[in-house]
Amino acid sequence: MLLLRRFPTFTLTLFSCILLCESNTLKARQTVRNFPDGFLFGTATASYQIEGGWNADGKSENIWDHMTHNNPCVTDDCLNGDVADDSYNLYKRDVEMARELGLDFYRFSISWSRVLPTSFPDKMNEAGVQYYNNLINELLKYNIEPMVTIYHWDLPQKLQEMSGWTNPHIVDWFSDYSRVLFEQFGDRVKYWITLNEPREICYQGYGSVTMAPQLNIQGTAEYMCAKNLLVAHAKAYHIYDKEFRATQGGTIGITISASWMEPETEDHAEAAEVMRQFEWGQYAHPIFSKAGDFPPVMKERIAAKSAAQGFQRSRLPEFTAEEVEMVRGSSDFFGLNHYSSVIVFKNESSLTYDVPSYYDDIEANGYQPSDWSGAASSWLKDVPWGFYKLLTAIRENYDNPVVFITENGYSTYGGLEDEDRITYYRGYLNAMLDAMEDGSDVRVYTAWSLMDNFEWMRGYTERFGLYEVDYESPERTRTPRKSAFVYKEIVRTRALDFNYEPNTTIMTIDEGH
Template identity: 45%
Template structure:
C-alpha cells in the first residue's frame, strides 16, 4: 500500500514538473536590423541616427558589420528553420529602404533584401513578424528634428504605407515602434542612447507625444487601406519591468501604482484607454507650475488626438526582462525639471532577472486593466558569459515561459506567444560584450561564424515537443 501511495505521489510530482505548451502558442526569436545586418553603407543604404551617433563618438564598437546578416541572411533563415521557430521577429531598416527617409529616394536593392528574407521565411513556414521602427531613424529625418518635430508623423506615415504595400501580402504581424520609453528616455532624456540628448524634464514627453501620434497614424493607414486586403494585425511594442511593492503598506502600494502608470501607462493608456494616465497629468502639471512654468511640461492631447490614438491596437506586445521593487519616497524638492522627480518613487531593487513569477503577475495586470485582444512577449532573455554552456539562460527562459503558460492555462489570460531575445549574439547598442543570443557569433572572425549554444538546442527541443520541463 505504501509503495502505491509513493508511486501516485511520484506521478503527481512528475506531472507538475512538466508543462504542455498549447499548440496555438507561438514560439520565436527576435533581432533588429541595426544590431545584426551590418553593411551600414552598402546596397544603397543611407546613414542612420545610430550610425552617425557612434561614428561621431569614434566608438571602438559599432554596427558597421555587426553579425553581417545583410550577407548571411540565408544562414540565419537556415538556423531559424533548424530551431523550428513558429515566427522570427526582425526589423526593416528605414534608411535601407529610403536612404534619406523620404519618398524621393526609394532604394530597390534594400527592398529586394527584405523581400528575399521574408519569402525565404515563408517558404519554411516561419511567420515573419516585422518591426517597422527599431531605433534606426534615417539621419536626414533626425536632422529635421526627429521625435521633437511634429512632422515626423508624416514621414513615418509615408514609410509605413510603403512597407505595407511592399510586404503586406506576406506579413500577419506588424509592430510600429520598439520600446518607446527607451527611445524617449534613453535618447531624449538621459542622453545614454542616440541621439544623446539631455532633455530629461521635457524632451521625454515631447518625444512620447509625437511617437504615439506616429504610431496611431501608421495603425490607421493599415486599418483603412490594407486590412481588408491582407487581414494583418498591428501593435506597439512597449518595454516594462514589473515592479513589486517593497511592503504591503499603503504608501508602497501607491508607489507601485505610480511607477506602473509612469513606466507602462505612459505608453499604453492613450492607446487603450484614451489620454495620459491621470497621475501623470496631475503630477507633471503641478510640478511644472511650482517650477515657475506657465504650462505643463507634458503636452496635452486635443480631444481629436485622444480619439484618433485610442483604439489603435490589435494585440499587446511587450518586452520584459526582470522584476523591480519600489517603495514610497518623500516628494522631491522643486528644483530643475526631471522625469525622475515627476515619477517620485524609490526603486530600491533595480536588479533584473529575479522572481520570474513577476511575468505572470504582469500579464494578469495587463489583461485586467487593458483587456487586449491578446498579449505576446516580444523580448525576454538575459546576457551571459561568452560560452556555449549557457545554463543560466536556459533556467531563466524555462522559468519565464513556465509562468506564461500558467497564466494562459490556469489564469485564462490570452497570452499567444513568446520570443527569446535574441536569435544570436548581436550589437547591443554600444557593445558586443553582452551576449544575449542562443546562437554564438564570433565577432573576431571575418565570417562571423555562428555556433549553437546549449540554449538553442534546448529551445529546439521545447519547440519540437511542446513540452516544458520544470526540473
C-alpha cells in the same frame, strides 16, 4: 529593457522574504507543462544590431551610425554596428537557424534609411527593398512567418537633425515610411509591429543619454517624444486598417517594454503604481484603456509640478480630443517586451533628482536586491514571479487584451554552456503559463535573441543569443548554445519539460522547416 536611474543599496532580510513569498504565489511547478494549441514560438532581432552593411548599396546614415562614428567609445568596447553579424550578407544562415529551431515566426526590423535613403518616399532604394524581399521570401520558403517591426530605434540621421521624435511632423514622416513597407511587403507579411519600446526611444534617447541620440533634455523632450510617437503609431495603424487590411489580411500592433514594479512594503504601493503608470502606462493607457489619453496621475502630477516650477503650461503635451480617439484602440495586440523586475520605494526628496526631470515627476525610485540572481546585464535579474504579476496587471487593467510576448531573454558573457539562460527561460515560461491558466490571453512567445548581436551601449560585451556569434571570424560563425537545443525541444513538443537534457552534439533541421 528598463534602465533605472540609480539603485540604492539595501541589506534587509525582508527582501529574501519578499522573493520567497511572491514565488509561492505561483502554482506548484509540474514536471511537464503543455502550451495550448495554436500557440506560436519565435525569436527576434533588430536591424542595426545584426545587419551590418551600414553604408552598403545606397543605405544612408542613421542615428546609431552617426553617434558611434563621431564618438566611438560611447559604447563599452568602442565598437559599433558597421558589420555586426553581417546579416546583410548572411541572411540565409539566419533563416537556416530559424529552421533548426523549428520556429513558427522570426521577428526582425527594417532599417528606415536602408529602404528610404532620403528618409522620404521620393526615392526608393531598390537594393534595400530587395534585401528584405530576399529575407521574407527565404523565411516563407520554409513556412516561417515574418514578423516585421517597422521601427526599432535606428532613426535616419537627417530626421534627427530636424528634431526627430520631438518634431510633430514625424507623424507624417513615419506614416509615409510605414505605407511604403505595407505596399512593398504586406502581401507576404501578416504580422506588423509599428514601434519597438517607446520608453527606450523617448526617455533613454531624448530625456537621458543611455540611447541615441543622447539629447539629455530632462522632463520635457521625453514627453514631447511620447505624444508624437503615439500619434505616429496610431496613424500608421489606421493606414493599415483602412487601406491594406482587407486585401492583405494581417495584424498590426505596438510593442511596449515593461518591468514589474513591486512595492518595497505596503507603504510604497502607491509609489509603485505611479512608477508603473509613468514607465509603461504612459504608452499603454492611451491605447489599451477604455478612457484613452495619458494616465491621469501623469497629467495631474506633471501639470502641478510644471506650475510650481514656473512653466506657463504643463511639460506633458496634451492630446486633442481627436488624437485621444485616434490613439485609443489602435493595436490588435499588446506587444510586450519583458526582462526583469524592480523594488520601488517612494522618494519625495528633490535633492535626489535633477529638477525638472522624469524621476522628479515620479517621486519614486527602484532597486534590485543583491540576492536576486543576475545576468551579465546589470539591470537584468531572474524574477519570474514579476512576469506573472505583470501579465496579471495587464489582464486586469486593460480588459484582457491579446498579448504577444515580443521579447524575453537573458544575457551572459559568452560560452556555449548557458545553464543560467536555460533556468531563466524555463522560469519565465512557467510564470507565463501560470498567468495563462488564470486567464491571460497570451498567444505568442519570442525569445531574445536568435543570436548574439550589438547590444547598444554595451557593444558586444553582453550576449543574448541562443546562438553564439564569433566576432573574430570574418564569416561571423554562428554556433548553437545549449539553450538553443532546449528552446528547440520546447518548440517541437509544445511543452515545457524541466528535466529535459539535450544532446548538443549537432543541431539538425526537422522535416517541415
